[in-house]
Each structure stands twice: as structure tokens, then as C-alpha cells.
Amino acid sequence: MNLAKFIVKRLLFTVMLLIGVATSVFILSKMVPGDGVSSYLSPRSLANEQIVEAFKVKWGLDKPLIVQYVYYMKNLLQGNLGQSIRTGNQVVSDLVKNYPATIELASMSILLATFFGVLFGIVSATKRNSLIDQSLRAVSVTGVSVPSFWLAILVLYVFYYKLGWAPGTGRMSLGIQAPRHITGLYVVDGFITGNYEAMLDSLSHLILPSIVLASFTMGLITRTTRASLLETLSTDYIRTAKAKGLPKAPLMYRHAMGNAAIPVLTVIGVGFGNLLGGMVLVETIFAWPGIGQLAFQSVKSLDFPSIIGVSLLIAANYAVINIFIDVMYGVIDPRVRYDR
């Protein structure tokens, strides 16, 4: 009951948060110098006042700000994000179209990052200060320190161009048809429909971008896992337990892992948020038709309906993950109360 109430409360808050995000982008959009017309009209049309006026009327740019805002919010609350100025499509349909590609890439990266991060972290913590700990730490620090845009260029150059081990940009090789649309995740769809050629091809296209994206989160998770394991191991009650003569291995798993999981979970959540942000550059460099590239193109052309849509989607993802993590806190550590 307590938990259910907590979740409902958090979901309500999420709705408010999204309204806040939409409002902030709306305000930002109105702070852009100029009237926002020049990205969409040809030089010749810009010189023609009737055309400029017609454009403003069409997109409601001629109305007073407050009217624009009320109108926008009314539509938003009805689930209508409006029309993208850049693509001319409904923002919702652009998001729906691009979302699976991003989820596929993000899931792959977060799986990679979590698997290797937690593994490295545990190994590092148990073999503290050994050579293997030192090397893993060096790897994880490099992971969080490498600029993703640079790494993306580098791996493309080395693994695609020079060595030819991995396919280039995009979600699929050009000759291969995408599998029938079920979830939109090509790997999953390929598997379900038995189109293994498409599945393997899209999987191979996932490798480079997901490694680039995972590097940061992986480093973060390794570091946090190691640090929080060491920290819980040094807390009083573990020391007491140790003093009581409990053997070391079960002790680590039973007590330390549970406590260490909280910061690790937080970091996975933060990492996921970072991933969605990091998508922007990586998707653009890898020509990945996802939310990140949509975001990049929208910001570049100041397509605010679309920018708001993308921001809302990412913020909603982030909020849902955070609620999930908060719930998990309680599952892991019963001392956490939800009424706080």
C-alpha cells in the first residue's frame, strides 16, 4: 500500500516535471533572438513580407506569447505535441518512428556497461590493489575520460576504415531489408520473424556505437561498484561481523552487495540518463536514425515543437527510471521508507 501510494505520487510528480520541462523549453524558444523564420524560408522568400507574414500566421508566431503558451499547453495536455516545422510531420510520429532505434542502441549499451562495469567492479574490489585491480581501474578511468565524439570518429576510422572488422554507419547494411515491424528493434524483430540475416546484420551495426556509448557508463559503474563495495565492507557492522569470525566470501555477498547495490543502481540510472544525452553526438556521427539525431537536427534548425517533444521523451524516460530505482532501493534495503 505504502509502495503503491509512493509510485502514484511519483508519477503525478513526473507529469508536473514534464509540464515544467515543456514550459522551460517554451520560454527558451521565445528567448531566441529573431523571429524564427529564417531557418525555413529561402533567401528570396525572406525578402518577401507577405510570405514571412504567412509563415508566422501558419505557425502561430504572430499571436501574443501567452496565447501561444496556453494554446500549446492545451494541446500538450491532450497528448498533441504539434507539428515539427522541420519535417512537417506530427512530432509524436517522428518520436515514435525514431524511438525504437534509440532504445535498441541504449539497451545494448546499458547491458554492456552494466555487465562489464559490475564484473570489473567486483573483481577490483575483491582483489584490491593487485595488478588486475590497477589495470581495471585504469580501464574504467579511461572509459569515463574519453570524449565520446572523438572515440566515435576513432573507432570508425580504425575498425571500419582501416581494419574492416565492423560495418559502418547506419542501422543496417544497405542491401538488407529491415525485418517486419513488430517492436521496431531490428534485432528482436529479426529474431521473432526468423529473419536471422537481418538480425545478425543489425547486431553487427550495433557494436561500434554501443561500445562508444557504453564506455562512459561502464567506467562509472566499475568505479561505483568498486568504491561502494569497499565502503560497505569498511562500515561498522561488517567489521563487527568480521570480528565475529564470519568467513569473508559469504559476508561480501550477503551484506556488502546489498548495501553496495544502492549507489550502483543510482549510477546505472544516471548512466542511462547520460546515455540518452550522449546519444545526440554518437547517433549523429553513426547516422543512427534515433532520438539523438532527431534532437541534434531539431536544435540545429531550431525546430522547437520537436525540441520540446524530444526533451519530454528523454525526461520521461529519465523520470521513469528514477522511480524504478527508488522502488528498488526499498526492495534491496528494507530500511528505506517511501514516505520521505
Place this chain on the structure above:
Amino acid sequence: MKKRIRIMLALVLMLTLVVTACGNSTPATTEGQSESTEGSQTEEKVLVIALEPDYFTFDPGYAYELYAPMIIGVTYDTLYEITPDSDFPAPQLASECVVSEDGLSYTFTINPNAVFASGNDVTSADVKFSFDRAKNLQSNASALLIDGEGNGIVDIETPDEDTVVIHLSKPDSSFISKTTSTSYAVLDSAIVIANGGISDITAPGKDTAQDYLNNQSAGSGPYIMESFSADDKLVLVKNKNYWGEMPDYDRIIIQDMPDANSQLISVQKGDIDIAFNLSADQIASVSSSSDVNVISGPTMTMGFLLMHNDPAIGQQVSDPYVQKAIRYALDYEGIHSIIGEGTVMPVSFIQSGFLGALDPVDVKTFRDLEKAKAFLAQSPYPDGFTIDFPVSNLAPEGIPLTLIAEKVKSDLQEIGININIVPRDWGGGYGDEYRDGTLGFTVMYWGPDYYDPNNQLAFLPGQFVGHRAGWTADLNPELAAMHEQIIRETDEAKRAELLGQVQMLTAENSPFIVYAQYPKYIVASKDVLNVEYSNVYRMDLTQLKKAD
């Protein structure tokens, strides 16, 4: 340990939930449908082009970007077209055209064979509908049908199914050239009307056909647009009902590939057939390779410096001596080596290749620092000055304008002029200020929106680009008057002579310095024949042939 597994499982589960929730609401897209077209008996000829796209709409009423004509040009026909063989327009949908004595009415006869991809006949009603819609939509196409003062097409008559009479408000020597542009594309009116198309004056608010036209074409060209997915790809397939000569490729995929390096690698590896956005420096590394051809050609894109004539806006650079000093101080040879081989410097704002264009300037000898310093000495600022230099984030033909600005800064330092580069966002205010003519000193570029030198007359005093540099008609009435003279001149030889005069008069005395006409580089697989840059379409896709 168990708990960790539980967490992981839960995470995966949640991801799956998010994903399926999204998947459920997704309608089946074209990806699913295209599967069924597979498995035809004969081997399909497929061409893959990689492009950094700038287009977002294929509605001829709205499109204006550099690459939109490549698509609209093959999915729609126009009354006249520019062919690769000639600089003068040749009939396409029209079989002939008669111009009235006063130059005010054009009577086009439509080719009776012409049919739309849908099977509908191309009739005069379609032409009237298309032109009226383009004119009344009040968007990018409108600017080519009627100008800000209301001059242009005033009335369209359709005496019979195959005849269209277009009445102009005043003679226009480039009208036939204008009809070759995508703004004059002829739409299948039955389909467009069924999808919300409106051609009367209520069009700006009421016409909803753009949604439809963004995803499929409704024209009579050799290809039809099968699908378009922004930030992904565009697919063209052969129009089985095409009424003219059939093109060679059955299917053309235009793949979004914003990163030029990826384009370069992909084409060398054979993953794509044509790479479109490569710079001279990138070409240098492939010219030795044997699997691909490097094709280059001049474009009509020109870069220029703008020095505002109004002292309140242009400050120091509004001074004519300063303008001359800057003209002679720039290292054009160096600038051209940044842009790449094949760059030329037109005498003035009429690009080399157009009717009446003079021979380009010899950049090896043009720079003259002594002359520049002498001019500067005659100005009120003999010891130089410091001035802001706003630059937008645009990159004509892949060369960032900021790079040119850095070179300009270094060159002008040599005569004591110090410029502060101020990076600006095109959409974040720069574009508006450029349009309103409130930028004092900047670098910009220009590409013609229809293939005719009259296009360039926008730079004359009193015209809209001239205005952006504060070049009002009263500053040079004689030159300003030439605009009207050239527009009305229907004799091509006389028009060429007048255009030549304009260039002579503006070579040294204008607020614009045209530093370069950019070249274009394309890398194509040797499997594709007839690859050529086209100034009208960027590339004429119908010409391309697959090698045996």
C-alpha cells in the same frame, strides 16, 4: 548476489516494457511493406547515394533547399527543363511556347502524351492548379511566381485541355528559365486535391497536402517517391507509367549520411555507389584509388563578403576606400586552396557559366597589398581599425564559413584591419539580421534558385540582396536602372551585353566581394556511368546508367 540478478532482471524487464509499449502504438511502416516487393524475377538495378541532406519537404510549394530539386526534378515534370546539353531551356511537358508581342502572355501547348504516374492525363487544369497553388501558398515557391511588389503571374487561362495561357504583369526575360525550377512543378491535381490541396487564396491556412506530398510524389516524372524517412533514407522507384524515355535504375536509395568521412569510406568500400558531400581535402586521398571515379564540376554557389554601405551599420567598412582596400588585401589564392581545386573567382556577382559572364579573375595576381594600403591611406582610417565580423554556422559545399572568416582575419591583419570573429547561429538571429540588412561586415553565400543570370540581379542597388548591404537605388541610380532594362530585354545577345556591363561596373565598386564560386566533388563507384554534377538538380538521376 541473488539480489543483483533480480535488479538486472527487473531492469531488462522494464526496458522491454518501455519498448513494447512503444512498439504497440507504432503503425506498420513502409519497411514492412517493402519486403513484399522483393523477389521479382529479374535483378533489380539499385543505386545507393549517400547525402548530407538539407531537405525536409518535397512539396514543390514549400521546398527550396539545395538537394530538394534532385528529388522533385525526377518525380515531377515542368513545362520547360534545363538539359545537360544546353544552357537554354528545352520543352518538357510543353511541346511549344508562344510569347506575345508585348512579352506579357506565354501560351504553352502541353504534350498530349504526358501522363502522371497515377495514369491521369497531364492537362492544362493540372498546370493551372499547380501554379495557382504555388503562388497562393505564400511560401518558398510563391516568391518565384510573384514578387513582393505583386509583379509576376497575374492570371492563368485554360482555353482547352492542352493549352495554358499565362499572363504576366510585366515582361520577364527569364520567365521560361523560371518555369524550369521546382517551384513550377506540375502536380497531379486530382490526387493533390483529394489529399487536402487547395489552390485559391485560402491556401496558406487551409492547404494540408504537404503531409501527403512529403511522403509520396504526385507528378509525372520518371521516378516516384516510394518512401521518405527524415534522418534515415528516401527511396525512389521507377515510374512504370512514365511517358518519356525510361531511366536505367529501377530503384534509387538516398541514404542520409551527414558525416562526410562515412560517405568517403562507404563509397571506397563499395557500400554505397555515390558520395555527395566530400571536400577537396578528402578527395585528395582517393584520387589514386582504382574502384571509384572522382567527378568535379563548378557549382553556382558563390561566397561573398558583405560591407554595409550605411555608416551607422557598416561603420568603417561603409567607406568606399576601405571597401577597395579590403578587396585588394584578401589572399584569394589561399582562400581557393582551402575550398579546393576548381574554385574560380567571378569578376562580380554573376557566376562564371551564366549568360554574359566575363572571364574569371586571375587570383594569382589579383592580390595587391601595396594598393590595398594605398586605398586604406586615403580612407579616414589610414592606420587601420578594429571591427566585429559576425559569421553564421553555415557551410556552403561543406566548407564552414568560419574557416573562411579565419583566413580573412589573418589576411586583413596584414593591412592593419583587425576583425573580431563573432560566431552566430543562423536560426538564432543571424538569419534575421542578414535578411533585415543590419549586419555591418560579414561573410555569406548565395546559390541561385532558378537557372538564369537574372537571378543574380538581386545584388543590384535597390534589389533585395543589395538592400541587405544598404545599397539603395539612389546610391547608384544608373546601375539600379539596369535591373529593369535587363529584365525586359528579351534579345539574348543584348541581355548578355548588358550583364557584361553590370559586371564591369560592379567589379571594383560594390559592397560585395565575391571571393569564390565553389566547386563540387563527387566520388562514384565505377559501376555507375554518366555521373555528373548538375547546377539545376545537383545530379540528374535520370542520366545515370549501371555499367555492365
Place this chain on the structure above:
Amino acid sequence: MKKFMKMYRTNLFFAVGTTICMTWILIAIFANFLAPYDPLLQNMAEKLKPPSGQHWFGTDRLGRDILSRVIVGSRLSISAGLITVTVAATIGSIYGGIAGYVGGVTDNIMMRFAEMVLAFPALILAMVIGVVLGPSLYNTLLALVIVAWPTYARVMRSVVISIKENDYVESSRALGASNFRILSNEILPNTIGAVIILATLDIGNQILFFSTLSFLGLGSPPPNPEWGAMVSDGMDNFLQWWICTFPGLAILSIAIGANFIGDGIRDLLDPKLRKEF
């Protein structure tokens, strides 16, 4: 300081990190003496030359010496990282500290706001701010701070709350200690460490984020050398691998250095950790 020297001797990573960062700081201070060429000097005859004895890191599209540009570019990156972290940490920890200590509705509202900023995709927010305010160095730093502070607020708040609920604070409160006493004796000493750790760990991130923004064309105007912008330059010419490789390595190395130090300081400030095992 003694502790520091001991750390330097005993902790390999800390030593390496400190060495890297000190080197970069020295390079930044003496950049003008160290740079073999004027970083702004263009020489079209020498453009796009691969690394050689004359130009160790090669030259760029305008024939400028990349080594000199990397050296001089260190100033901007390092100061951007330090400034952002200092400002963001100050704002964020005061904000989070207040929220955590006061608790209740105030905490709720304050943290909801911070969470909203946090929920925003950072890069998109920074890019939009860059566009709205215009791409200049000042605005880029502002965007960095706007994006960075909520993390500090969040961490600070959770640390304050956990300390507040710790047995010893609860007992001293039970013993009648005043708010001020609790703040100065229990909370402050225990939180400063957390903020410093976070700040040190964050410097690397902020340098990275700054370079990302400058990669996107925000940041200091050209022709000033800036690592991110240089990588972006190199991306246009990536077959001339040296243009983007060296500035990228510079970013990587300084971020590694900062992160190693962060790790080291974490150990230093957490004496418990060193006794254990």
C-alpha cells in the same frame, strides 16, 4: 600536505594523475614559451602536413601548427573545467544542503526543481542555451553550470540527510545540541569531503563536456585554439588523422589525470578505507 606526499608515494594512480595534471597546468602557464609557433599563424603553403620534425603534431587546414594550438588550447580547457566546477559546486551544495537540512515541503519543492533540470537532457539543454544566448565563451560556461549544479545539490542533500539520521547526530540532537552546533560539528566536516570528492571527480567530466560543446561550435570564437573545436575541424579531414587525434588525446589525458586525482582524494578523505584490507 604530508598526507598528500604520502599519497603521492604510495598511490600509483594518484601519482600518475597528479603528474599529468601538474604537467598540463605548467604547460598552460608557460604556454607562450612552450609553443614552438604562433598558434594563430597561418601558412597556406604548409597546410595539412603530417607530423614531422618541423611540426611534431602536423598542421591543420590553414597551415597552423597543431602542437602549438594544443599547448595554448590547454588554458581554455583547464580554466573552463575549474570555473564550472567551482561555481556549480558552490551553488549546488548550498542549494542541496539547505534542502536536505530544512527538509519537509521546502526540500520537496527545491529538489523537484533540481530534478527537473537534471531530467533535462544536458547536451540538448546546453545546445539550446548556446543558441538562445549566442555561442560565446561566457554563455558556454553558463550553460555548463546550469547543467552541472543539480548533481551537487542532489548529492549534498542525500549526504546531509544520511548524516542527520545517523546515530551520532540523532543522539547529539537528543542531548539538546543546537542546529548550529549540529551543522558545524557534525554535518559540515562530513559533507565538505563528499563535495570535494565529487568536485574533483567532476573536473574531468566538465572538461569533457566543455570540449563537447566546443566540438559543436559553442565556446570561444575562432581562431582561438580550443581542443573540442580542433577535433571538429579534424572530423572534416579525418584522413589527415593527426588533426583530430592530438587534441583528442589532450582531452583524454587531462580527463584521465583529473579522474585519477579524484580517485586518490577519495581514498585520502576516506581514512576508513585505507585501514581496511
